[in-house]
Amino acid sequence: MTPASAVEPALRAALPAAVFRDLESRYLEEPRGRFIARGGLLIAPENVEQVSTIVRACAEAGVPIVPYGGGTGLVGGQIGDGFEPVVVSMERMAAIRSVDPVENALVAEAGVILQNVHEAAAEADRLFPLTIAAQGSARIGGILATNAGGVNVLRYGNARDLCLGLEAVLPDGSVLRGLSPLRKDNAGYDLRHLLVGAEGTLGLITAATLKLHPRPPARAAAMFVVPSPAAALDLLNLARDRVGEGVSAFELIGRQGLEFLAEHLPQVRLPLGQPEWSVLVDLGLAGDPQAALEGLFEAAVERGLASDGVIAQSEGQRTDFWAVRESIPAANRAVGAVSSHDISVPLGKLAAFIDRAPAVLDPIGRFRINCFGHVGDGNLHWNVFPVPGRTREDHQDDRDAIKRAVHDLVHDMGGSVAAEHGVGRLKVEDLERYGDPAKLTAMRSIKAALDPKGIMNPGAVLRAG
Numbered sequence: 001m002t003p004a005s006a007v008e009p010a011l012r013a014a015l016p017a018a019v020f021r022d023l024e025s026r027y028l029e030e031p032r033g034r035f036i037a038r039g040g041l042l043i044a045p046e047n048v049e050q051v052s053t054i055v056r057a058c059a060e061a062g063v064p065i066v067p068y069g070g071g072t073g074l075v076g077g078q079i080g081d082g083f084e085p086v087v088v089s090m091e092r093m094a095a096i097r098s099v100d101p102v103e104n105a106l107v108a109e110a111g112v113i114l115q116n117v118h119e120a121a122a123e124a125d126r127l128f129p130l131t132i133a134a135q136g137s138a139r140i141g142g143i144l145a146t147n148a149g150g151v152n153v154l155r156y157g158n159a160r161d162l163c164l165g166l167e168a169v170l171p172d173g174s175v176l177r178g179l180s181p182l183r184k185d186n187a188g189y190d191l192r193h194l195l196v197g198a199e200g201t202l203g204l205i206t207a208a209t210l211k212l213h214p215r216p217p218a219r220a221a222a223m224f225v226v227p228s229p230a231a232a233l234d235l236l237n238l239a240r241d242r243v244g245e246g247v248s249a250f251e252l253i254g255r256q257g258l259e260f261l262a263e264h265l266p267q268v269r270l271p272l273g274q275p276e277w278s279v280l281v282d283l284g285l286a287g288d289p290q291a292a293l294e295g296l297f298e299a300a301v302e303r304g305l306a307s308d309g310v311i312a313q314s315e316g317q318r319t320d321f322w323a324v325r326e327s328i329p330a331a332n333r334a335v336g337a338v339s340s341h342d343i344s345v346p347l348g349k350l351a352a353f354i355d356r357a358p359a360v361l362d363p364i365g366r367f368r369i370n371c372f373g374h375v376g377d378g379n380l381h382w383n384v385f386p387v388p389g390r391t392r393e394d395h396q397d398d399r400d401a402i403k404r405a406v407h408d409l410v411h412d413m414g415g416s417v418a419a420e421h422g423v424g425r426l427k428v429e430d431l432e433r434y435g436d437p438a439k440l441t442a443m444r445s446i447k448a449a450l451d452p453k454g455i456m457n458p459g460a461v462l463r464a465g
Contacts, residue, residue, distance in 0.1 A: 001062070001063070001064050001083040001084075001085075001458065001464075002061055002062045002063045002064075003040075003061055003063070003083070003084040004039075004040045004041035004084050004085055004086045004217055005084070006061050006063060007041075007057050007061040007063045007086065008010075008041050010054075010057050010061075011041070011043065011054060011057055011086070013055065013132060014053050015043070015045070015050055015053060015054070015243055016046075017090070017342065018046075019043050019044055019045050019046060019050060020041075020043055020044075021042045021043070021044050021089070022042065022043070023039065023040060023042040023087065024042075025145050026071055027042055027068060027071070027087055027089070028079065028424055029079065030071075030074070030076050030078065030079050030225065031071070031072065031074060032074060033074075034076055034426060035076035035079040035081050035425060035426075036079070037066075037079050037080045037081065037084075037085075038082070038083075038084060040066070040080060040084045040085045040086060040087050041085075041086050041087065042087045042089060043086060043087070043089070044088075044089040044090075044091055044092045045088065045090075045092065045093065046092050046093065047093065048093075048167060048169065048175055048206045048207070048373065049175075051088065051093075051204055051206055052169050052170045052173045052174070052175050053173070053194040054086060054088060055169045055170075055171065055172075055173040055204065056172070056173025057152070057173075058086055058455055059172055059453060059455060060140075060171055061170060062453050063085070063086055063455060064079065064083055064085040064086070064455050064456075064457075064458050065085055065086050065087075065088055065200075065204070065455055065456055065457065066079070066087050066088070066200070066457055067087075067088050067090070067141065067142075067145065067200035067204050067205075067457060068087050068089040068090070068091075068142075069089075069090055069110070069111070069138065069139035069140075069141045069142025069143070069145070070086065070113065070134065070137045070138040070139040071137070072134040072137055072138045072142070072223050073142060073146060073421070073422065073424060074339075074340075074342075074421050074424075074426075075418075075421050075422050075423060075424025075425065075426040075427055076424040076425035076426045076460075077145075077146065077199045077200070077422055077423070077424030077425065077457065077460045077461075078142070078424075079425070081176055081425055081459055083458070085461035087139060089111075090099050090109070090110040090111035090139060090141045090142075090206070090426055091111045091139070092110040092111060093109040093206060093207070094109060094111040094112050094113070094139075094344065094356070095109045095112070095118075095205065096108050096109075096112055096116065096117070096120045096344075097109065098120065098286075099120055099123070099124045099126075099212075100181070101124040101125065101126055101212070103181045103381070104126065104211065104212040104213065104214075105164055105181035105210065105211065105212060106120060106121060106124075106126075106209070106210045106211050106212055106364055107179055107207060107208070107209050107210070107238050108120075108140050108207065108208060108210060109140070109141075109206065109207045110139060110140055110141025110142075110144075110204075110205050110206050110207060110208070111139050111140070111141065112124055112139060112140045113135075113136065113137065113138070113139055113140075113336060114130065114132070114134075114135040114136075114138050114140065114143060115135045115136050117140065117210065117393065118131075118135070120381075121212050122215070124212070125215060126212040126213065126214065126215060127212065127213045127214065127215045127216070128153045128162070128210055128213075129155070129156040129162070129213055130143065130148065130150050130152065130156070130159055130162055130438055131150045131151050132148055132149075132150040132151075132363065133308050133326050133329055133350070136425065139208070139242060139382075140208055140210070141204075141205045141208075143159050143197065144159050144160075144163055144195075144196050144197075144205050144208055145195075145196070145197070145199050145200050145205055145422075146159075146197065146199055146340070146420075146421065146422035147159050147196055147197035147372065147417070147420075147422070148420060149377070149379060149420035150374075150420070151249040151282075151325070151374060152242065152248055152249055153374060153376075153377045153379070153420075154247060154248070154249060154250055154376035154377050155245055155248045155249070155284075156248075156375065158420070159196060160193060160196045160197060161196075161211075162210055162211045163181045163192060163196055163204060163208055163209070163210060163211070164177045164180070164181050164182070164183070164192075164208075164209040164211050165181060165182075165192060165208065165209035166179070166191070166196070166205055166207070166208050166209075167190045167205070167206050167207040167208070167348070167424055168191075168203045168204060168205045168206055169193055169203055169204045169206060170202075170203045170450065171202070171203060171451040171452075171453070171455060171456050172449055173283070175206075176191060176195075176203070178191065179207060179208070179209045179330065180209070181209050183184065185445070186210070195448070196432070197422070198461065199422055199423065199424060199457060199460045200456060200457040200460065200463050201447060201451070201456050201457045201458075201460055201461050201462065202446070202447065202450050202456060203450070203456065204456075210262070211415075214286060216246075216248070216284025216286070217285070217286050217424045218284070218285055218286070218287070218288065218289050219248070219282065219283065219284045219285075219289060219315075219318065220282075220283050220289035220290045220292075220293055220311065220312055220318060221280060221281065221282045221283070221293075221311075221312045221321045221322065221344065222280075222281050222293040222297065222309055222311040222312065222321075222322045223271055223272055223278055223279070223280050223281075223309060223310055223320040223321055223324075224278060224281065224297060224300060224306040224308070224309040225272055225275040225278050225306060225307045225308040225309065226277050226278060226279055226305060226306055226307075227277070227304070227305075227307065228351065229252060229277060229350065229351040229354045229355075229375070231277075231304070231305045231306075232250075232252050232277065232279050232375055233347060233350060233351060233375065234303070234305050234377040235279060235281075235296075235300050235305045235306065236250050236279075236376055238296065238299060238300060238303070238305065239281060242292065242295065242296055242299070243283060243285060243292050243296075246283050246284060246285045246289070247281065247282075247283060248283060248284045249280070249281070249282040249374070249376065250279060250280070250282075250373060250374075250375060250376035251279070251280040251325050251372070251373065251375065251376075252276060252277065252278075252279055252371070252372060252373060252375035252380075253278050253279065253325060253328070253372050254276070254369075254370060254371045254372055255274050255275065255276045255277070255333065256368055256369060256370040256385075257271055257328040257332075257370045257371075257372050258273075258274040258275075258278075258324075258345055259274055260328070260331035260332060260334070260335055260370065261324065261327055261328065261331045262274065263331075263334075263335075264330075264331045264334035264335065265327050265330060265334070265421050268323055268327045269320060269323075269324075270324060271310045271320070271324070272308060272309075272310060273430045275308070279375070280324070281296070281323050282318075282322075284454065290311055290312075290313070293311045293342055294311060297309045297311070325372075328370070328372055329381075332370060332383055334386075335385050336385070336386070336391060336392040337370075337383045337384060337385055337392060338367065338384045338385060338392045338395040338399060338402060339383070339384045339397060339398075339399050339402040339403050339406070340381070340383045340384075341380075341381070341382045341383065341403070341406050341410075341417070342379070342381060342417075342418065342419045342420060342421045343379070343380055343382060343406070343407070343409070343410045343415055343416065343417055343419055344377070344378045344379045344380070344410075344415050344416045344419035344420075345378055345380070345386065345413050345414065345415035345416075346378060346413070346414055346415065347378050347411060349413045349414065349415070350375065350378055350380070351407065352381070352413070353410070353413055353415070354371055354380070354382075356409065357369070357371075357382060357406060357409055360405040360408075360409050361384065361402060361406075361407060363405075364398050364401050364402055364405065365395070365398060366387050366455070367384045367385060367386065367387065367395075367402075368384075368385040368386070368387055369382065369383070369384060370382075370383045370384070370385060371383075374420075378419075379419040379420055380419075382406065384402055384406075386393060401424075403430075407430055407433075407434065411434045411440075417430045417434060418430070418431070422461075423460070423461045424460055424461070425459050425460055428459070428460075428461065428462065428463055431461070431462075432463070443461075443462060444462060447462055
């Protein structure tokens with residue numbers, strides 16, 4: 001591929017000097033160190049016109065482009081691998097252009113940090129419900145490019161469901177101006193849904209119209225001890241029967257994650273100790289969510305679906321409960337995973353997967369499993385760790401075999417090996433191995449039609465070349 005240096009003189013002549021930045025190490029390595037770039041040219045444009053100038057020049061010269069948001073992605077989509085691209089960072093395009101509580105819509109540029117969207121919505125007495133652990137650093141462009149999920153998918157959907165319109169620069173440098181907040185618009189192909197989840201391979205998202213929701217009048221959370229993942233699913237169904245769409249989140253937590261927290265983050269209080277399985281239930285209602293949780297707990301105990309529980313008595317306690325769930329990834333990093341799996345399976349098979357999955361590792365070796373996640377939408381984080389006394393470096397040669405064994409089981413059970421983190425560069429081979437052939441052919445055709453020179457984030461989602 002043509003290196004970025006080939007187009008640098010033309011870009012420096014066309015753009016203000018202030019948009020050029022030093023290519024610091026954070027732009028060259030993804031958080032887990034799986035992908036390390038060898039160089040390139042970093043540009044942080046200020047507006048969509050400058051993005052268009054960059055893309056147009058790169059298209060003419062055949063220079064690859066890699067978009068960069070908050071750098072929090074875990075599948076290597078933000079790191080150029082084996083070539084020297086123009087890295088387009090959206091960090092300076094960080095304006096919230098408008099908030100309309102009547103339209104229930106907010107227009108944010110791609111570089112806006114998710115937490116700032118939450119705050120802007122709250123100032124208008126509205127809710128932007130997408131919540132992820134990296135909300136203090138993840139940026140809207142990357143969130144949409146990966147179709148991020150998070151803890152509230154059960155009630156509000158993925159990023160795609162929360163996007164009404166997009167502004168984006170296409171691979172030829174033309175600008176798609178589609179920020180309309182319309183809920184109904186069937187005038188031709190919906191390019192918004194094509195670009196959301198494409199990980200920058202079909203164009204660069206520069207701004208988005210996001211869907212806002214009314215703020216629930218009252219919220220409450222509880223943690224319940226459940227006898228098994230199957231019981232957790234039955235409890236979820238019971239909760240939805242009782243309060244309907246008032247269930248905002250329903251998270252499954254296994255003992256191993258709590259043990260990691262106790263060992264590495266002892267400041268995180270564990271309200272129920274370290275039960276084998278527990279769930280975190282979050283409600284948002286017009287009535288009394290605490291009373292609803294009390295009634296749910298009583299019904300769950302009567303049916304054998306819960307044996308213990310604690311209900312938050314204040315917003316501070318609710319925050320403490322969520323700190324348990326949101327701190328598990330940090331504890332995982334302190335231990336060091338051998339292989340991490342972001343997978344989803346149909347709800348009817350979720351409990352069976354949890355029961356069967358450990359056995360697929362038996363031919364490989366002994367490991368600890370930390371299973372947790374968004375059980376309400378079938379998304380699990382099923383992560384494999386070394387036993388005490390060993391480190392992940394001791395199992396470097398086992399990683400591929402572990403991933404293959406786990407992903408084979410997920411595929412056999414009708415699931416997905418890329419639930420909410422995307423494909424990036426890490427899972428390209430997985431997509432080729434497990435993806436529907438007709439879908440892959442269509443994806444390659446779309447890529448070739450929109451990006452014939454293959455300059456947009458080459459090697460992400462689809463194999464380059």
